[in-house]
Amino acid sequence: MITIPYLTALTTYFSYGLLFAYGKIRDFSRSIIDRxxxxxxKGSAPMSLVNDDFYIRRLYNRIQDCFGRPISSAxxxxxxxxxxxxxxxxxxxxxxxxVKRCLNLGSxxxxxxxxxxxxxxxxxxESLQRFSASTCSPCVDGxxxxxxxxxxxxxxxxxxxxxxxxxxxxxxxxxxxxxxxIGKGGLIISDSLNHxxxxxxxxxxxxxxxxxxxxxxxxxxxxxxxxxxxxxxxTHRPWKKIIVLVEGIYSMExxxxxxxxxVAICKKYKAYIYxxxxxxxxxxxxxxxxxxxxxxxxxxxxxxxxxxxTKSFGSCGGYIAGSKELIQYLKYACPAHLYGTSISPPxxxxxxxxxxxxxxxxxSNRGAQxxxxxxxxxxxxxxxxxxxGFEVLGDNDSPVxxxxxxxxxxxxxxxxxxxxxxxxxxxxxxxxxxxxxxRARICISASHSREDLIRALKVISNVGxxxxxxxxxxxxxxxxxxxALEQD
Amino acid sequence: METxxxxxxxxxxxxxxxxxxxxxxxxxxxxxxxxGHLFVEGLLFVVILYLLTQKSYAPPKKPLTDNEIDxxxxxxxxxxxxxxxxxxxxxxxxxxxxxAGSHTxxxxxxxxxxxxxxxxxxxxxxxxxxxxxxxxKKYGVGSCGPRGFYGTIDVHLDCESRIAKFLGTxxxxxxxxxxxxxxxxxxxxxxxxDTIIVDEGVHWGIQNGLHLSKSNIEYFxxxxxxxxxxxxxxxxxxxxxxxxxxxxxxxxVYQNSGQVAPLNxxxxxxxxxxxxxxxxxxxxxxxxxxxxxxxxxxxxxPVEKIDIITGAMGHALAAEGGFCxxxxxxxxxxxxxxxxxxxSASLPPYLAAAAISAIDVLQENPELIKKLKENVAHLxxxxxxxxEFEIVSxxxxxIVFLKLANxxxxxxxxxxxxxxxxxxxxxxHDVFVVSSKRSTVDKCPLPVGIRLFVSAGHSKSDLxxxxxAMKIVVPSVLENNC
Ligand SMILES: Cc1ncc(COP(=O)(O)O)c(C=O)c1O
Numbered sequence: 001m002i003t004i005p006y007l008t009a010l011t012t013y014f015s016y017g018l019l020f021a022y023g024k025i026r027d028f029s030r031s032i033i034d035r036x037x038x039x040x041x042k043g044s045a046p047m048s049l050v051n052d053d054f055y056i057r058r059l060y061n062r063i064q065d066c067f068g069r070p071i072s073s074a075x076x077x078x079x080x081x082x083x084x085x086x087x088x089x090x091x092x093x094x095x096x097x098x099v100k101r102c103l104n105l106g107s108x109x110x111x112x113x114x115x116x117x118x119x120x121x122x123x124x125x126e127s128l129q130r131f132s133a134s135t136c137s138p139c140v141d142g143x144x145x146x147x148x149x150x151x152x153x154x155x156x157x158x159x160x161x162x163x164x165x166x167x168x169x170x171x172x173x174x175x176x177x178x179x180x181x182i183g184k185g186g187l188i189i190s191d192s193l194n195h196x197x198x199x200x201x202x203x204x205x206x207x208x209x210x211x212x213x214x215x216x217x218x219x220x221x222x223x224x225x226x227x228x229x230x231x232x233x234x235t236h237r238p239w240k241k242i243i244v245l246v247e248g249i250y251s252m253e254x255x256x257x258x259x260x261x262x263v264a265i266c267k268k269y270k271a272y273i274y275x276x277x278x279x280x281x282x283x284x285x286x287x288x289x290x291x292x293x294x295x296x297x298x299x300x301x302x303x304x305x306x307x308x309x310t311k312s313f314g315s316c317g318g319y320i321a322g323s324k325e326l327i328q329y330l331k332y333a334c335p336a337h338l339y340g341t342s343i344s345p346p347x348x349x350x351x352x353x354x355x356x357x358x359x360x361x362x363x364s365n366r367g368a369q370x371x372x373x374x375x376x377x378x379x380x381x382x383x384x385x386x387x388x389g390f391e392v393l394g395d396n397d398s399p400v401x402x403x404x405x406x407x408x409x410x411x412x413x414x415x416x417x418x419x420x421x422x423x424x425x426x427x428x429x430x431x432x433x434x435x436x437x438x439r440a441r442i443c444i445s446a447s448h449s450r451e452d453l454i455r456a457l458k459v460i461s462n463v464g465x466x467x468x469x470x471x472x473x474x475x476x477x478x479x480x481x482x483x484a485l486e487q488d
Numbered sequence: 489m490e491t492x493x494x495x496x497x498x499x500x501x502x503x504x505x506x507x508x509x510x511x512x513x514x515x516x517x518x519x520x521x522x523x524g525h526l527f528v529e530g531l532l533f534v535v536i537l538y539l540l541t542q543k544s545y546a547p548p549k550k551p552l553t554d555n556e557i558d559x560x561x562x563x564x565x566x567x568x569x570x571x572x573x574x575x576x577x578x579x580x581x582x583x584x585x586x587x588a589g590s591h592t593x594x595x596x597x598x599x600x601x602x603x604x605x606x607x608x609x610x611x612x613x614x615x616x617x618x619x620x621x622x623x624x625k626k627y628g629v630g631s632c633g634p635r636g637f638y639g640t641i642d643v644h645l646d647c648e649s650r651i652a653k654f655l656g657t658x659x660x661x662x663x664x665x666x667x668x669x670x671x672x673x674x675x676x677x678x679x680x681x682d683t684i685i686v687d688e689g690v691h692w693g694i695q696n697g698l699h700l701s702k703s704n705i706e707y708f709x710x711x712x713x714x715x716x717x718x719x720x721x722x723x724x725x726x727x728x729x730x731x732x733x734x735x736x737x738x739x740x741v742y743q744n745s746g747q748v749a750p751l752n753x754x755x756x757x758x759x760x761x762x763x764x765x766x767x768x769x770x771x772x773x774x775x776x777x778x779x780x781x782x783x784x785x786x787x788x789x790p791v792e793k794i795d796i797i798t799g800a801m802g803h804a805l806a807a808e809g810g811f812c813x814x815x816x817x818x819x820x821x822x823x824x825x826x827x828x829x830x831x832s833a834s835l836p837p838y839l840a841a842a843a844i845s846a847i848d849v850l851q852e853n854p855e856l857i858k859k860l861k862e863n864v865a866h867l868x869x870x871x872x873x874x875x876e877f878e879i880v881s882x883x884x885x886x887i888v889f890l891k892l893a894n895x896x897x898x899x900x901x902x903x904x905x906x907x908x909x910x911x912x913x914x915x916x917h918d919v920f921v922v923s924s925k926r927s928t929v930d931k932c933p934l935p936v937g938i939r940l941f942v943s944a945g946h947s948k949s950d951l952x953x954x955x956x957a958m959k960i961v962v963p964s965v966l967e968n969n970c
Contacts, residue, residue, distance in 0.1 A: 053821065056820075056821075056824055060824065067636045067637070068635055068636050068640050068823070069638060069640065070640040070641065070642055070644075070645055071638055071640065071641055071642070072641070072642040073626070073627070074626065074627045074628040075628075075631060075632045075633060075638060075639075076628075079638070081638075082642060095642075095645065104638065106633065106637050106638040107632040107633045107637075107638050107639070108632045108633055108833070109632045113628070113629075113630075114628050114629075114630060114631075114632040115628045116624070116625055116626075116628050117628070120629070121624060121625065121628065121629075124624055124629055125621050125624055125625075128617060128620050128621060128624065128838075129617060129621075130586055130587065131584075131586065131587050131588075132587040132588070132589070132611045132612045132616075132617070132806065133611075133616060133617075133620050133806065133807055133808070133838070133839060133842045134588075134611065134802055134806050134807055134808050134839075134842075135584070135587075135588040135604060135611075136588060136604040136605045136606040136611060136802055136803055136806055136941075137588060137603050137604040137605060137922075137941075139581065140581050140922075140925055141581065141603045141604075141922040141925075142581075142582075142584060142588050142592070142601060142603030142604045142920060142922065143581075143588070143604075144581045144582070144583055144584065145583065145584040145585070145586075145588070146583050146584070146585055148583075149583055168665050168667075168808060169664055169665035169667075169668055169832060170832065170833070171664075171665070171668055171827075171828055171831060171832035172665050172667055172668045172828075175668075175671070175696070176667075176696075179696075179929050180927070180928060180929055181569060181570070183929075195831065196827050196830075196831040197827075197831060197832070200700060200827060203699075203700060204696055204699055204700055224561075225557050225561060228557075228560055228561045228564050229552055229556075229557045229560045229561070238564055239564075239566070240566065240567045241566040241567045241568075241569065242566060243569075268561075269561055269564075270564065270565065270566050271566070272566070272569050303569060304569075308833070309630070310630055310631075310632065310832075310833035311632065311833075313630070314628055314629055314630045314632055315629045315630045315836070316629070316630050316631075316664065316833060316835075316836050325570060325573050326569065326570055328573055328577055328578060329570040329571070329573060329577055330570075331577075332576070332577035332579075333577075333927055333928040333929070334927065335667075335692045335693075335696070335927040335929060335930060336667060338692075338925045338926075338927045338930075339667055339691060339692050339693065339743075339927070340665060340666065340667040341665075341666055341667075341800070341802035341808055344808050344836065344839060346620070346624065346629060346838065347629055347630070347836055350629040350630070424638060426637045426638070
């Protein structure tokens with residue numbers, strides 16, 4: 001749990017209150033002006049007008065230059081951020097031809113497969129020539145090529161499950177598969193910080209959804225006991241089945257799932273486990289096989305293993321791995337498999353190649369190096385940040401590290417100042433996080449060199465002083481730390 | 489007998505009343521004669537008062553003890569995660585050995601492909617391959633981030649403005665997967681308390697969007713304007729009309745039947761009842777209209793009349809992903825409120841590049857659309873004397889949908905039959921067609937059938953071949969089953 005200092009909470013509330021009041025005043029004066037000088041809008045009114053967009057107009061627009069920054073190169077360790085300008089107080093942003101070369105601390109490029117790769121890219125282009133960019137058909141019809149079956153076998157083998165199914169999008173994988181597995185009369189117990197795609201899948205299923213406190217096995221057990229004893233609401237019939245939905249690494253927290261404990265509890269109470277490894281597959285574990293490998297959990301104990309290829313593998317799409325029967329049934333029943341266009345062949349090839357690199361089947365040890373590198377980089381960066389006095393969330397070994405900002409004014413300040421010094425970071429605030437818990441998120445990649453990281457640390461430290469987000473006392477004196485960094 | 493009962497009742501009543509009357513019988517209080525019944529009433533009053541002061545009855549709550557919970561937990565046996573596997577579920581799709589163009593290779597044999605929605609024959613087009621190759625070299629494969637967090641690549645923005653320019657709309661937005669487009673767009677606009685009036689034959693992506701929006705759903709009969717009007721009438725005329733907005737959701741060309749929505753009439757209804765219209769152009773974009781701008785161009789309706797148009801780029805454009813287009817504000821709204829856009833990695837840049845090239849090719853070669861139209865007409869003509877099937881799709885639809893003329897009455901059995909026909913066509917005649925599949929969560933009530941996706945890349949002999957093959961296979965399969 002994050003405990004927020006009392007004073008910080010107060011100032012944060014105050015800032016939001018100020019923004020809110022100022023926005024309301026502006027709205028009020030706007031409405032007076034509109035009444036005095038009515039302007040006729042041509043055509044049908046936008047549908048979104050009906051929805052209240054106060055938040056967007058008065059809060060988001062002020063800082064929208066920190067989000068959706070276009071880039072004009074591959075999202076590698078360094079990338080070109082397109083410079084934008086605004087003539088109307090940040091309401092609209094215009095793209096220019098100018099670019100700014102920045103260090104990339106924002107992309108989910110954990111293993112460095114995002115840029116053109118000596119092994120993967122030529123093969124992806126080859127399969128583009130052979131299979132074209134799309135099959136224009138779902139997997140059950142004309143969308144299964146030999147490449148797709150190779151991919152499924154490859155993924156199953158890599159993940160450590162008997163069979164796998166691949167779809168063209170990670171989000172759709174979650175939201176289309178959960179409804180197939182469970183319906184009315186079933187119970188879904190979901191971690192409170194699960195990703196939106198999982199929540200959508202759970203909602204779409206028609207099953208009852210319960211939430212347990214984020215990553216707290218004891219709470220999960222409590223909910224399970226209560227629910228099994230109580231049965232379905234009103235009728236009190238026993239639940240048909242219970243599925244527990246958890247993630248491997250929580251992308252906004254950088255935390256690893258407490259999988260061994262959760263697996264033990266699920267086994268005890270006969271609940272099924274659905275594990276979303278979107279951020280952990282490829283990124284953690286000795287051979288990149290995700291949290292199961294890292295935390296020493298037998299994959300046979302996890303009933304449904306889901307993951308995406310948009311992160312470590314630098315491609316697109318998602319997978320489900322499980323028993324032969326499960327996959328067979330899903331291939332018969334899952335809408336993403338039946339109606340969604342099958343994954344684009346070059347993207348499929350990229351995944352196959354990336355897995356081969358990781359397993360050392362490309363005839364080099366680049367895979368092992370990448371895996372060692374991401375772990376070293378992450379642990380180095382995390383410990384340095386902590387030493388500087390930042391409040392960093394998450395566990396060791398996780399390449400995702402959020403730095404707490406709290407105050408809404410610090411969100412754009414941190415992001416803009418970093419960008420000024422050629423470091424691109426991601427900042428997140430309400431509504432993606434709770435109101436008080438705005439943060440910056442750093443994603444470390446295996447393609448970052450040690451110099452890159454040291455440079456980034458210096459910039460972040462400077463900006464951290466400027467913006468005032470070193471909430472803890474620094475461990476060492478500033479100059480000593482610099483010395484330590486330079487020795488590295 | 490009767491008299492015995494009545495006399496018994498009478499005596500008992502007498503007895504009771506005398507018992508109550510006894511204490512005060514004939515009492516006079518302040519000059520008022522009090523009968524016994526007053527006493528009874530007073531007593532009743534007291535009892536009522538007593539009951540009113542009591543809390544409403546609730547069974548005493550005794551929480552289960554830990555041991556009891558343990559027992560319940562031990563006794564509970566869940567259903568298996570999935571039902572038992574039947575033979576039906578084990579059907580394997582054919583594996584293609586090269587690109588899914590109008591001809592492809594399956595099991596080492598060249599076959600004619602009617603399974604891919606490659607309407608314009610752009611799979612394998614030189615220009616698309618070139619732009620993909622250079623994009624792959626420049627940007628790599630994936631974008632490694634959602635649009636908000638450095639996943640916006642310049643080609644995405646170019647592709648968005650290219651689509652908007654092509655369709656003549658102010659702006660558009662890209663989604664990373666065709667199927668996710670509708671199920672994200674609908675919940676971005678329609679909320680709890682709103683009412684969505686929707687065709688019953690819409691595909692699963694839309695159905696899921698409807699469900700996720702939590703709005704009230706009113707289905708009208710498939711492509712039936714009278715049904716639509718009566719529902720609109722019913723909803724708007726209700727005395728206590730529900731607050732909330734009302735929306736109409738349709739597909740331009742229905743994936744589940746190949747029918748085309750009568751847009752002119754829908755526009756009239758939409759304007760009469762003032763409902764925004766959301767239309768999915770997945771199977772009409774690049775296909776209908778003189779220049780491929782979809783159903784609006786086909787029907788001569790200005791594109792502004794439709795509030796939201798969505799489409800998949802995995803069909804005519806031979807790329808992947810989806811787009812949504814409309815006025816500036818609605819598009820901007822989606823950039824923050826549409827979950828499939830915000831919470832998913834963006835479209836791989838090479839596919840956006842492919843889509844741009846595909847639109848370029850389409851604009852330079854409007855004859856592709858003419859060719860496709862001719863092909864559809866040829867195929868329909870060739871299949872018209874196939875008595876076992878009825879062509880239910882619209883003559884303009886690139887999906888030729890064949891429905892069994894005499895259904896067995898059970899959709900599973902129908903599917904089995906269709907599956908057999910499809911298998912035989914592929915095995916014996918080198919013609920690759922597909923039957924419609926239904927997911928267990930799909931609620932579409934329309935009949936299943938065989939779907940032929942016609943392409944501008946098909947030659948006349950391809951079309952002849954499929955017609956002839958059908959004429960041989962269909963009677964033989966159906967006869968064996970009767
Ligand atoms: C836990 C989780 N699941 C699923 C997804 C969606 O994956 P994709 O980006 O491939 O749609 C994400 C991506 O952000 C995620 O974090």
